[in-house]
Amino acid sequence: MGKASSEKKIARAERVGATSGPSERRAIGYPSAVALVIVLGLALVVFARATRDAEASPTLQDHWHAAYGVWDCVSESFLSPFQSEFDPEGIHSHQDGLIHIHPFTSSVTGKQARMSVFLNAMGASLSSEKLELPGGSSIDADVECNGEKAVMQIVRWSDAFVGGDPTEIILEDLEDVRFLNDREAFTIARAPLGAEIPLPNSIGNLEGVLGGRSGPGIEPPNTTNVPGPQDFGVELE
Template identity: 35%
Template sequence: MATSSSSTKKAARLAQKGKGQKVRFQGGALFPLIVALVVVLGFGLIIYARQSRPSADASAPTIEDHWHHAYGFLICDTWVQLDGDGEAQDANGQPTNVEYARTGIHSHDDGLIHWHPFSSASVGGRAKLGVFLDTYGVELSEDELQFPEDQRAQLPEEFQETGRFESGETECTIDGETSVGHLQVTRWNNLSDTDEGTTFIAGFDDVALNEDAMVVSIAFVPDGTTVGKPPSVEGFDENSLNDSGQQTSNELFPGVDVTPDGDVTVGTALLDPEDIGPAVESESNPTETETTEAAADEAES
């Protein structure tokens, strides 16, 4: 018992002696100094990175740019292009194609992509193939190409009913031989390029169109098919003048506002494609039927 009591007293004396003393790191103050330095440098790097990184929309194309790209869909052995310019309006003067109204990216039935952005939705790093396809409601993934009903008339007849091409499933018949087709996108950085271009087998919507006068072939073809540039490269210079008198979204659609971020509004209301009616003929541009009937009435009188 004496031994135990002696040990207890020693422990108590040591505890009392240690009260108020500071714990020291081995090596003195060097370690805390290093930790503090690392923290300060870390914050400095974060601040530098935020201040020095370029704006997401700082690179071309900008809203001031007016670019053109030649494009085409090679379906088996037939080249096709999309129909319409997207500028139609309903009876209230509102755009029937909201995607065009927000981005300004469309075509003029000429096999060219006319790239003159209306908002930040289609500038800089957002200048991608998917922006153009969205204007026409075309869906393109690595597995499937789907044309909307209003874009099927120009397809080969056997595909007009569904407008659907499934990679590795849908068949093509070329020169009497039938085999399954596969999707790919080939891009050339300039009209004058004579190489085979860059071929993509995935990520089609994200194919960048970040230089003027690029060429894009969207193909559904059997493996081994040589995919060249689309026919629209031949009339490029002439057709690029089709919208030389470029208008802003507000000039095209009075009363409709497009914010810098690409929201399309009428007054204070956000415009949704389901809120608008069908396109109507302008009174200054009557249809052929209306013109004929008017001429007949005038003749009778």
């Protein structure tokens, strides 16, 4: 009896040992599979978000226009339009007071179609302290107009032809302002908070926009990679 009992115990132990391997593998494999599903799910979310952002307007197929102007409360007038026709990415101007927005690289479509892209093509830059103009001059916010301190701001109208009260007044991250629709209007202004800032005086040019061109005698833009003096309205010596 003792020998038979011992043999049964040994056989039972062997059966347990033989079946424990797959169970352990299943126990280890299940968390790994869950982790893989989570990683793949996160990757799909990131891909979907990137695709959605890339397809947001303006797209590579869009061709928009916006009126713009630079208003200075010191002179109570608009500056002359930027003279650059440098066009590295498809957001540029033709010396007509209009921003021509037809991206030809995905890096400036959707949420990346910003005022900074336009200003870079114009040879200018904008912050809450000043607007740096082509040629090195600047319009600084540290002045007073009618006894009030001026600030740099961007005033947006969602429809240039409707006008009326501004859709938005932006005081921070000015170069991050996005282009959201066709035929918007933007006034870049040095003026006190709450001052009445006019619509750009170039809105009339929007009416003549046809096929991406506006106004008479406009030459094709300079699409070279390096801007020259002619792009910034600088006279050659």
